[in-house]
Amino acid sequence: MSDNERIERDFNLRSEEDKKAFLEQTWCDHCQEVNLGMVEPEEYELNETIFIEGKCAKCGTVILTELTDEEF
Ligand SMILES: [Zn+2]
Numbered sequence: 001m002s003d004n005e006r007i008e009r010d011f012n013l014r015s016e017e018d019k020k021a022f023l024e025q026t027w028c029d030h031c032q033e034v035n036l037g038m039v040e041p042e043e044y045e046l047n048e049t050i051f052i053e054g055k056c057a058k059c060g061t062v063i064l065t066e067l068t069d070e071e072f
Contacts, residue, residue: 004046011043011052022052022065030061038063 011019019041026038038054045051050067 002004008044009043009050012043014043023054024067026054026056026063027061027062028056028057031056032038033058 011022016023016024023038023041026036027034028036033059037057039057041052041054043050043052046070054063055061068069
C-alpha cells in the first residue's frame with residue numbers, strides 16, 4: 001500500500017456537460033459564495049478518491065471537489 005500517491009487523471013476526457021457542471025457549480029471558502037466558477041481544473045485520484053481541483057474564478061483560492069464512487 002502506498003498512501004498519498006497522486007494519480008493524474010484527464011479532466012478533459014469528461015463530457016462537456018460534466019465539465020460545465022464542475023466548472024460552474026462551485027463553493028468558494030474564501031468568498032463564501034456559490035457558483036463563482038472555477039478555472040485551471042485538474043483531476044487526480046488520491047487514496048482511492050477522485051478529486052477535481054481548480055481555482056476560484058474570482059479570488060484564485062484553490063477549490064477542491066471530492067467525488068464519491070457513485071459519481072465516477
Ligand atoms: Zn473565491
